[in-house]
Amino acid sequence: MTDIIKTDVVIVGAGPVGLFAVFELGLLDLRCHLIDILPRAGGQCSELYPEKPIYDIPGFPVVTGQAIVDNLMKQIEPFNPTFHFNEQVEGLEVLGTPEAPLFRVTTDAGQVFETKVVIVAAGGGSFQPKRPPVAGIEDYEGKSVFYAVRKMETFRGKKVLIVGGGDSALDWTLNLQPIAERVTLMHRRDDFRAAPHSVNAMRELVAAGKLDLVIGQMTGLKGENGMLSAVSAKDNKNVAFDIDCNAMMPFFGLTMKLGPIANWGLHLHENLVPVDTAKFESSTPGIFAVGDINTYPGKLKLILSGFHEVALAAQRAHHYVYPEKKLLFQYTTSSTNLQKKLGVA
Numbered sequence: 001m002t003d004i005i006k007t008d009v010v011i012v013g014a015g016p017v018g019l020f021a022v023f024e025l026g027l028l029d030l031r032c033h034l035i036d037i038l039p040r041a042g043g044q045c046s047e048l049y050p051e052k053p054i055y056d057i058p059g060f061p062v063v064t065g066q067a068i069v070d071n072l073m074k075q076i077e078p079f080n081p082t083f084h085f086n087e088q089v090e091g092l093e094v095l096g097t098p099e100a101p102l103f104r105v106t107t108d109a110g111q112v113f114e115t116k117v118v119i120v121a122a123g124g125g126s127f128q129p130k131r132p133p134v135a136g137i138e139d140y141e142g143k144s145v146f147y148a149v150r151k152m153e154t155f156r157g158k159k160v161l162i163v164g165g166g167d168s169a170l171d172w173t174l175n176l177q178p179i180a181e182r183v184t185l186m187h188r189r190d191d192f193r194a195a196p197h198s199v200n201a202m203r204e205l206v207a208a209g210k211l212d213l214v215i216g217q218m219t220g221l222k223g224e225n226g227m228l229s230a231v232s233a234k235d236n237k238n239v240a241f242d243i244d245c246n247a248m249m250p251f252f253g254l255t256m257k258l259g260p261i262a263n264w265g266l267h268l269h270e271n272l273v274p275v276d277t278a279k280f281e282s283s284t285p286g287i288f289a290v291g292d293i294n295t296y297p298g299k300l301k302l303i304l305s306g307f308h309e310v311a312l313a314a315q316r317a318h319h320y321v322y323p324e325k326k327l328l329f330q331y332t333t334s335s336t337n338l339q340k341k342l343g344v345a
């Protein structure tokens with residue numbers, strides 16, 4: 001069994017608001033673990049619009065979705081948060097009392113945390129992979145059909161089919177090619193949305209005979225007891241063919257679902273967590289909700305709103321972690337104490 005991780009704060013979601021929460025909590029000496037179902041930080045900014053310019057981040061006349069995430073990652077470096085990617089928070093159980101909160105948080109990877117404070121920064125919910133429209137695919141999921149790579153070793157010596165034309169499909173094609181017995185990449189047209197350098201690397205491997213590229217669409221699955229033996233497909237002229245494989249990774253994009261948050265005993269309003277605007281705390285003391293996942297009169301789903309919310313939530317969180325300590329308001333410009341924590345004094 002994995003060891004229980006004991007911490008001050010667990011942050012559910014590593015979107016822009018979860019990331020900035022690390023900064024505000026860190027200034028108050030609160031240690032954080034962040035958990036995200038995605039393989040990287042950034043939430044909607046990185047997943048949905050990495051290259052789009054944002055014009056309403058204070059102090060940045062223009063910044064792209066990915067650049068704001070990169071800057072936030074740099075800004076929180078001094079606090080050395082621990083990230084747990086590719087893990088969905090499934091369970092949240094109350095162990096303590098309203099005066100001295102304590103929670104058990106569990107993920108679908110079996111990791112257990114004991115924490116005094118939970119910050120739910122889950123945006124519109126968890127990003128879930130879109131399932132290809134192929135009959136019976138559920139029977140293969142988790143056995144020979146995978147939507148994410150938890151361990152590359154799972155694919156060693158396998159005949160892997162990767163389906164899709166975006167960054168995830170190309171990244172995993174390139175990463176698994178040296179490990180798998182054979183990788184086949186299938187896309188519905190010979191035109192890829194992924195980063196040009198990945199597309200070039202893929203084409204070089206195809207030219208060298210080290211990778212198969214197939215243009216076509218999946219139509220069915222063949223196999224037994226959840227183990228694939230082939231994927232049926234058709235080309236653009238409707239000619240049917242089979243691809244030999246014993247593992248498949250379809251990358252058909254992501255959708256957002258509230259997911260397990262609905263089962264955490266929190267009072268919800270239209271799939272959002274109502275909070276007060278003094279502390280951004282939910283109906284359960286010690287559980288805060290910040291960013292797109294919360295609701296209150298006048299709420300605007302903007303990144304800057306989330307940044308304000310985490311600053312206030314951190315003040316209350318401090319009270320739960322250090323009930324005996326008085327909190328002094330300090331500026332980063334003038335407090336040598338804060339500057340030491342930031343590593344600049």
Ligand SMILES: Cc1cc2nc3c(=O)[nH]c(=O)nc-3n(C[C@H](O)[C@H](O)[C@H](O)COP(=O)(O)OP(=O)(O)OC[C@H]3O[C@@H](n4cnc5c(N)ncnc54)[C@H](O)[C@@H]3O)c2cc1C
Nearest residue numbers: 013015016017036037043044089122123125126291292303
């Ligand atoms: C196209 C587009 C353009 C936008 N433009 C702007 C703009 O110009 N200015 C602006 O201010 N805002 C803009 N927004 C909105 C902005 O992106 C959101 O307000 C912001 O991303 C909210 O941040 P968040 O951290 O609250 O949530 P998110 O960015 O949604 O991140 C939440 C994270 O939580 C994770 N998560 C959820 N549930 C779980 C779970 N159970 N376990 C583990 N992880 C979980 C998700 O995987 C996700 O990574 C735009 C949004 C879109 C889609």
